[in-house]
Amino acid sequence: MLKDLFIADIYARKHELLGKRVRVCGWVHNIRDLGRLKFILVRDRTGVLQVVVKKGESPEDVVEKAGDLRLEAVVCFEGVLVESRSKFGVEVKADKLIVLSQPVEPLPLEPDTSLEAGLATRLNYRWLDARNPRVNMVFQFEAWVARVFRDYYTENGFVEIFTPKIVAAGTESGAEVFPVIYFGREAYLAQSPQFYKQMAVIAGLERVYEIGPVFRAEPHHTTRHLTEYHSMDIEFGFIEGPEDVMAMVEGFFRRLADGMARDPRVKPIVEEFQASLRVPREVPRVTMREAYKILEEEYGKKIPYGEDLDPEGERLLGKYFSEKYDSDLVFVTEYPWASRPFYTMRKPDEPEWTYGFDLLMKGLEVVTGSQREHRYEKLLENLRDKGLNPESFQFYLDFFKHGAPPHGGAGMGLERIVMQSLGLENIREARLLPRDPERLLP
RNA sequence: GCCGCGGUAGUAUAGCCUGGCCUAGUAUGCGGGCCUGUCAAGCCCGUGACCCGGGUUCAAAUCCCGGCCGCGGCGCCA
Incomplete structure (x- = not known):
């Protein structure tokens, strides 16, 4: 050595x-x-x-x-x-x-001042850019976040799983999928481990987590979207309601905040970025219906009843709870059925609303979760209600035929959490080698 | 996918609006030289650029059109 x-x-x-x-x-x-x-x-x-x-x-x-x-x-x-x-x-x-x-050519980018270069140039020469101490720290921090996630859920009785990334069908309605040719058949890159993590719970693992890549074929041009990112997923059984899921998510973020304040492994990074994460004793929760009201009354922003928040709405809600509750986090609960996927459990008494929630971190959606529908007949109903063909989801429906506990879970965007924790301006900075609609190299 | 803004040495920028004074300025890197305590070392010399294609004009980095690429907003989403 x-x-x-x-x-x-x-x-x-x-x-x-x-x-x-x-x-x-x-x-x-x-x-x-x-x-x-x-x-x-x-x-x-x-x-x-x-x-x-x-x-x-x-x-x-x-x-x-x-x-x-x-x-x-x-x-x-x-x-x-x-x-x-x-x-x-x-x-x-x-x-x-x-x-x-010894370098054989003049440097296209000087690590010492690489942060002054444009992001596109930096990404083109990432092996030089990441030598900049500040850039290097981003990835050390990212590794630490993933480690805190693994530690936290392992301590809470979760088992790490590894699900396929080549799949036969798109998992959720919504995001577009990348097709791949699989020995002459059409297959897709997984856009979420959703179905398989649920299966793992049903398979008797009871509490599972996974950190893995997911792929979204959406041609986004924004500072917060990638076509390939890392989803930190949890899924667990024997819950009484969506609150159990939120509590399990909240615990991780509290651990993250404590670590940022105290863990010597990230102390220099947190200081360099002047990063902070405020997690109050009780992370505030608002129902979507309350959120509409706050946005309209406080900011005069009207979101059509029953629709999802737009990015400005998310930012404003984040601002509201930052100022009034001293919290960088807020759960938005009871999402409208119209904007959630078919496997989400609907409220029994108000079926237009669901047990689905999002967690906003400093005004950006970083977690999506819900209690899932575990009753076979209800799942069929939900599919039909969404206008989907149950036959194309038969492989998934089969999971629920032989004993499925009530369960729920969440998916958390690793790069988004890193970006919001360190105050990065572009999610591409939170990936060593980002993929977006234009970038496939290096 | 839609909308807006942009593209000048390796990198970051000035110049563009108001075409000619641009033989395109500056910083840094790179090459050479001087220097025994630097602290973003300094000083001297040199090197190196107008994204591509078409048009307007006596004249285009500058004005117009198209393409490609970049940046951002939106839709959708983590």
Whole structure:
């Protein structure tokens, strides 16, 4: 192994390492060449460390090789760690230099200032862009969010599942699907694990979760849509109502907020982005009918009764609950039947409304969930009511023929949660290699 | 899919409205030189661009049309 210490480890253990030889491996972040004295800043995932090369003190070959270095070359320096007059506090007096890789062409993008470039350029050269510490942090944060999700639901008795991404039918009415040719037959990329996670509950796993890609063939041109994103899904049985599902979603977001405030693994990231997530003791819930009223009375915005919120409506509701309830989250409950998929359970006494809900985070929909319809006959009714042909959903209906507990679940958009947590302006920033209607490379 | 705005060196920008003063300015990168404590190092020299096609005009980076691409809003959705 060439590398034994991250730069952050060197800083963390500096009292122990001062006066000792260390090896620092990474990318050449900056070169301040004063002639016989050169300062070379080496960067890795965890930070930047200064290396000093002095003519007369450092070995001749090191001085020579250091003089030829270009920005973003990959190097390992060895030398004694000493106190430094620089802002870095410590520095390495180089006595050995291994050049592992030297750029063969001028840089199309400088990682240090890549954030000044347009997003399209940055994405075209993502392998340079993501060397920018701030950009790198986004993906470290994303990994952490996924980990918090796994930890939280595992602790609550959920089992991780892995469902097919090549499917025979589109799962929900609504989003368009990408066709693929499957040994001469038409198949599709899964737009949601919905049917299979329900099946897993019915199959006796009882509480399941999955983090996986989903595909939406919608030609969106917005800052919050991707054609491929990651859905963090949960589904669990033996619930008494949609409130049980919301409580299970709320618990995860509370864990997320606590982690952002306290977890040392993300502390530097949260500080860098000045990120915060306010989750009050009770996350507010409003029914869709109440939401219409708030929008009209507070903001004069009229949404046709029985219709879904538009993006402006979501933003305004987010603003309302941020200001009045000091909350970055709000559940919008009892969605109209007209705007929810057929597997959603309808309110028994008011069948025009459902047990479906959304969670808005800082004015953006990040979670959709519901209690599902688990009664075979009711599912048939719902399908017919939506004008769908039950035959094309027979494989799904069959799941419900042999004992299905009342259950519910939710899907959460990983990239949207990252975007809203860190205050990113475009969801593409929250994916290393985003796919949108135009972009298929790199 | 619809609507609006945009496209100048590797990158980010000035110039476009009001066509000629543009041999296209600046910063950074890149190449070369000077410099023994830099802190976004500095200084000197050099390199490198008007998205593509058509039109208007004596003259087009600049005005008009089409295409491609980019950015954003909407519909739909996580």
